[in-house]
Amino acid sequence: MLKYLGQRLLYVIPTLLMVSIVSFAIIQLPPGDYLSTYVANLQAKGEQVDPALLESLRQRYGLDDPFIVQYFKWMSGIVLHLDFGHSMEWSRPVGELIAARLPLTIAIAGASIAIVWLVSLPVGVYSAVKQYSIGDYVATTISFLGLATPNFLLALVMMWFGFTMFGLSVSQVNAGTLIIAMIVLGTAGTAGLIRTLRANLLDELRKPYVVAARAQGLKESKLLIKYPLRVAMNPFFSTIGWLLPSLVGGEVIVSTVLNIPTTGPLMLDALLSQDMYLAGSIIMILGVLTVIGTVISDLALAWLDPRVRLGAN
C-alpha cells in the first residue's frame, strides 16, 4: 500500500508541471494580448491611446519577454509567494479575486457530488436488481434524458419555471438559483453514475461467486450489499476523479446562466478579455484540483479493492 501510495504521488509531480505549462500556453495562444485587446476596445470608442503609457504597461507585465521567461516569472511567484499575478481587467491581485469566489464554487461542487451520490446509489442498485421492472425503465429513461440535456438548457428551463411560477429573482444570487445550480449539476452526474452502477452491478451479479455465496445460505439483501455491490461501488470512488472536472466544467456554464459569482464566470470573462494571469490561474487551479481528485479516488480505490492494492493481474 505504501509503495502504491508513493508511486502514485511521484506520478503527480510531472502531471502538475504539465498542467501548469498547458494552462499558461492556452492563454498565450490567441494572437495579441490583453493590451492589444484593450487598445482595440478604446479605439473602437474613438479614444486615443498614449503609446508611452502602453509601453510602460508592457514593461510592467513583461509582455515582451519570451514565453519561457514569462512562465517562470509567473510560476516562481506562485510557488514562492503564492502570488498568482495581477489581473489587468480588475486591477487587483489574481489570488484575491479567486479567493473571494472559490468557497462558493467548492460549496456548489461539493453539494452536487453529495446529491449525485445520494440519488444514484439507491436508484442504480434498484435498477440493476429489478432489471426490466417499471422502476428500472423510469430510472433508465430519466438518466438517458439527463445525459442528453445540456446543463445550461436545464438551467434555463428551471429558471423559466421558477420565474413564471414562483417569481424567482434571477438578477443576483439567491437561494433559488443556488438550488437550481445544484440540481442541474447533480442531474448530469447522477444520470451517468446510475448507468455505470447499473451496468457494473449487472455484470457482478452474474459472477460465479454470487451463486457460491447464495449456496452458502446468505440472505439476498446481505449478499447484494456484501459482495457485488462492493465491487460495483468502484465507480463511486472514481467519481471523485471524473465527477469533479465535469462538475467544474458544468459549473462554468450553469453559474454564467444563473449569475452565480463563482470562479466559472470569472474565468469566462478573463478568457474573453485575454486577462492572462487571471484566466491562466483559474485554469491551473481547476486542473490541479482535478489531478488531486484523481489521486484521492485512486487511493480510495486501492484502499477498498484488495486487487488494486495488492496488484492482482
Add this chain to the structure above:
Amino acid sequence: MTQQEMNVTTQTAHDSEGSVAVDSDIIMSIQDLKTWFHTDEGVVKAVDGVNINIPRGKTMCLVGESGCGKSITARSVLGLIDQPGKIEDGKVLWRETRDTEVVDLASMKPTGDAIRRIRGGQIGMVFQEPIASLSPMYTVGAQLVQAIRLHQNISADEARQRAIEQLDRVGIPQPQRRFHSYPFQLSGGMCQRVMIAIALANDPALLIADEPTTALDVTTQARILDLIAGLQEETGMSVLFITHDLGVVAEIADDVTVMYLGKVAEQGGVNDVFDSPQHPYTRALLSSIPVMGQDTKVSRLSTIKGMVPTPANRPTGCPFHDRCTEAIVGVCDTVEPAVHHVGAGQLSLCHLLDPEHQPPDSETVADDDVDPQEELAPKVDIAARTDNLDDPDRFPLLSVRDLSVDFPIKNGMFSRVTSHVHAVNKVSLDIRPGETVGLVGESGCGKTTLGRAISRALDPTSGQVLFSPDGSTQVDLATLSNRELKPYREQVRVIFQDPFASLNPRKNLLELISAPLKKIRGADNKDSSVQEKVAEMLRRVGLQPEYMFRYPHAFSGGQRQRINIARALITRPKLVIADEAVSALDVSVRAQILNLMADLQDEYDLTYLFISHDLSVVEHISERVAVMYLGEIVEEASTHELFTSPQHPYTEALMSAVPIADPHRRGSQIRVRLPDDLPDAVNPPPGCYFHTRCPHKAETLCDTDRPELHEIGDGPRRTACHWASELSLAGVASNQ
C-alpha cells in the same frame, strides 16, 4: 436439532405429505425434476424429468457431456437457478437424517428463509471455478467465518478459531497465515480447498460438487478427490458429484447416473454400469475414451457419430436415437423409452430393453460395442511409417537444441524489466519423420511455449530449432527472419487448442483454409485450383465441400476443429504441432478427431508433436513421450517404456494421479500425491526443480545439484533424475 430446523420442517410438512414414503436410507430423492428456461427463442428444457436417489453416506456421480443438464440438476436442488430458468415440476425430497422429516426443496421459495437454512447448513456446494467462486474483495478467512456464522450462533472469535481449524482440516498449510490471504493470491487448488472448507464448515449431510476438479491439474485433482473421500469417510456425509470425466467416476463413485440431453439414460452401481452398460450411449461413451495402461493398443477409438445437440433441438422419442447405432426405426424416433430395471439397482431408459425389441441373441448387446467401421480401419503399421527412424546418416525431421524462451517480468510505471521467467529452459528434443511425439506436463510447465517457439509463433531467446525436411540438410528456424521463414511456414503447421478462438469469425472457410496457400505461395484469389484444393481438404476432414462459403459461427466445436485441421494440412506439411487440439472437446467428439488425425497421418506421412495435459490421450496417440516440468524436459522415452516403467519421480506422480476409467482398478495403483504448490518459476529452487515436491527426494544432491537430462538404460530414453537408476518407480498397472 436446532429451533430453526424445527421451523423448516413444520413449515413445509404439508407440502410433502403425499411423499413421505422416502426410504430412510435415501438422503435425497429427486423425482421427475423439470427445469426449463423460457428464452426469447422458446422454452429450453434443460432438465426434463430426472429421477435420482442419493443413498445416505454414499457418492452418487452424475456424468454426461456438456449441455446434458447435469449442472442445472445440481443447482435446481438448491434453488440456485437464475432467470429465465425455473423449476417447472418435480420434487426434491430431502431427509437430513434418518430421524428428520422429509421436506420438498423444490417447493420452497428460492429466496425464502427455509431454503437458506438448508443451503450451506445441511447441504454444502462446491463449484467448478474455485478462484471465481470466491469474492475477490474479502480474505478467504473472512468468507469462511461468514459461512460459519451464517448457520452457527457463535462469537466472531470462536468462528475465527473454527475457520482456522477448517482450513487445517482441508489440508491448507499454515492456516493462520492463509486465513488472511485473498483468493487471487492462492492457486486454483488452494482455492478449491477453501471452497470445500466453506461448503463443509457446518457439517452438512450432503455435499454437492459441481465439476470441482475440471479446472485443475491432474495432480491437484487427485489430491482434491482424496480430500473429499477422506472427509466423507470422517463425517459420513453423502456426495453428489457432477463430472464429465469417466475416469473420475470410476475412481470415486458408488452409484452412477448417466445423463443425456436433460434426461437420465442409465443409472446403477459403478461396477454394474462400467461392466455391463445397458444403454447404447453409456456403451459408446465408455468405448470412446482411451483407457491408460491398456496393453491392447487400438489404433482407433470407437466413436459416437454426430454431437450433442442443444437442448432446444432435442430429437423426439429417445433423445439419443439419431446418434445411436442400434436405433430401431419407427420406435426410437417416436416413443420415449420407459424405465427398465436390470438386475439389482441398475436401470436404463432404452427401447432395446423393451421385451418386444429384445434382440434374439442377447449376446450382441452385452458384447463390447464395436463400431462397425473400425473393422475397415487400416491397421496402422507404425514401423512402416517410421522405417528410417534410426538411420544414423539422416537428420531427424526436427532437432531442438538448448532452446530457451524467457518472458520478461515488468514492474513499476515505466515497465522496467525487473526479471525473467524461463518458460522454456534449454530444452533439447528430436522428432523423427513419421512419428508422433507426445509432450505432457501440468499447466505452466512450458509445453505450449515450446510448441509455439518451434513453430515460431514466438521468438525463442536462445538455442536452435533445426528443421530437416529431406533428412540431408538442416535449417535453424530459430534465427530466420519472418521473410526467410515463409517457405518453412507451410512445412510446420499448428492445430490450436480452442476451436472457437482460433478461427477468425469474420472469414468464411474458403478464406480461412486457403490463407496459407495465398500468403505463402502467393496463390491467386480467383485461382480455381485453390477452391478445388479447399474442397478436397474439406472432404478429407469429413466436412462437405459446399460449406466453404459458410462462416465458423455455423459450426460446432468438433467441426471447427476439423476446419482447423484442414487449415493446417492444406499446405501438405511435414510437421504438425497439435497444441491441446482435443482438450476442449467432449469425449465423443474427441474420439472422432483423434481418429481423423491418425488417418490423416497415414495418408499424408505426417509427423506430430502432440501437446496435451491428458496422459491417456497422449498414451493413445504417441509413440514417444516427453514430460516437462517448470520449463524443462525431465523424462523422455517410448510410450510403452514411459508408461510401464517411468524413470523420473515426476512422471510417476503424474501417472498415478490420472484417474482410470475402470472401477476395478480403483486402489490398485500406487498413490503418489504431490503438494499443490508449484515453486515460483521466477525464482526456481536450487538443485533439482522438482525436489520441493518430490516424494523420493534424497538427502544429498537433490537440493544442491541440477540434474542433467541424460541417457539411461539401453533404449534411447533420457531422464533428469540423479537417482533414476536406484529408484524403482511404478508405471500404470496393465490389466492383463
Add this chain to the structure above:
Amino acid sequence: MATTLLPDASPDASATTDLKSAKAARSGQLRLIWRRFRKHRLAMIGLVITLFLYLVVIFGDFIAPYGSGEFDADHTYAPPQAIKLVDANGDWGLHVHPLTLEQDPDTLALTFTPDEAQKVELGFFVRGSEYKLLGMISTDVHLFGATDPDARAVHLLGADRNGRDVLSRMIMGTRISMTIGLVGVSLSFVLGIIIGGISGFIGGRTDMVIQRIVEFFMAIPTMPLWLGLAAAIPRDWSPTTRYMLITVVLSFVGWTGLAREVRGRFLSLREEQFVMAARLDGASRPGLMFSEMLPSMMSHLIATATLAIPGMILAETSLSFLGLGLQAPTVSWGVLLQEAQQIRVIATAPWLLLPGLAVVIAVLALNFLGDGLRDAADPYKR
C-alpha cells in the same frame, strides 16, 4: 479410404438441423450485426431519427420554408401559429391565421393575436426565396409554406427578436450541429486509431511513452481546456475557419479515449489465437493489422465513435451558447440558444428554447444508436 471416414463425415447431417438455414451459415459479419441490431427497439428508433436528421442536413434549404437570414420586422417574437384544416366557412385546406399586432394601452405590452377572419393558405412545393440545392442546383421551391409567396410570413414555431422564423433556423442549424460532431469524431477517430494503433501494435517503449501522454491529456479537465482553446480562436476569423478550428478543439479532447480503446483492443487481439494462426499462415505484419485485427475491432470502434458524437454536439452547443464557439451569422443550435440567454426573453418567447429540444432528441437518438451498435458489435459472442 473415403469409406472409413463415413462415420466421421456424418456430423454434418445433424449439424444442418442445428443451423437455422444454410443462408444463416453463409451470412457474414455485417448481416449478423444487422440481425442483432434489429432486435434492439430503441436502437432502431435512434437509427431512424439519426437518418432523418442527416436527411435534414442534406436537404435543409429545401425543407426550411425560409432562409436563415430572412426576417420580418413586424414579427418580432411572434408566437407559433397553429395549422388549421377547416376554416370558418367549412372549406377544407391547410392554412394559418395571420397575426395582428396589438399594444396594450396601459402596459404598452405587445401581443399577437391570430386574425380569425383571414387565412394564409399553406401548400407543398411552394415558391420562396432562392437557394442552391446540394450547393449546385439553383431553385426556389420549398417543401412547404404559404402558397402565395407575397403572403405574410408563416411561423409554425414562432419567430425570434428579429422576426426570423425559428423553424427554418432550427433546420438550418441542424447542418452545423450534426456535422460538427461527425467531423470532430472523424478527426479524433483518425488520431485515435493512428496513435492507439501504433501504441498497441508496436508496444514496448513507444507504447509506454504514448500511454503517459494520453494519461496526461486525460488528467486535464475537459471544460476549461475547451473554453481556453475556443477562446484562443480570434473572433474576427471567418465562420468557416472558426468552424474548422472548433472541430479541431473538440477532437483535441476526444481522441484520448479512442486511442485508449484502440490500444486495448490491439493488445487483446494480438493475443488472440486466430491472429497467431494467421501469422503462422504467413501473413505479414501489415497484413495482420489490416486483414485480421482492424476488421475485428472496426464494429466496436464505430460504436464507440457513435457514442462520442453526442458529447461533441453537447460541447459545441455549450461553447456556442457561451459565445466561445460559433457565432452569428453561422447558425447552429447553440448559436440559436444564445438568443434565449435572458430570462425575460424566455418568459416572452419560450419557443426560443426549442432548438434545445432538437439537441436533446439528436443526442438521445445517437446514444440509442451507439448503444445498439455496441451490443451488436460482436455477433460472435456466445
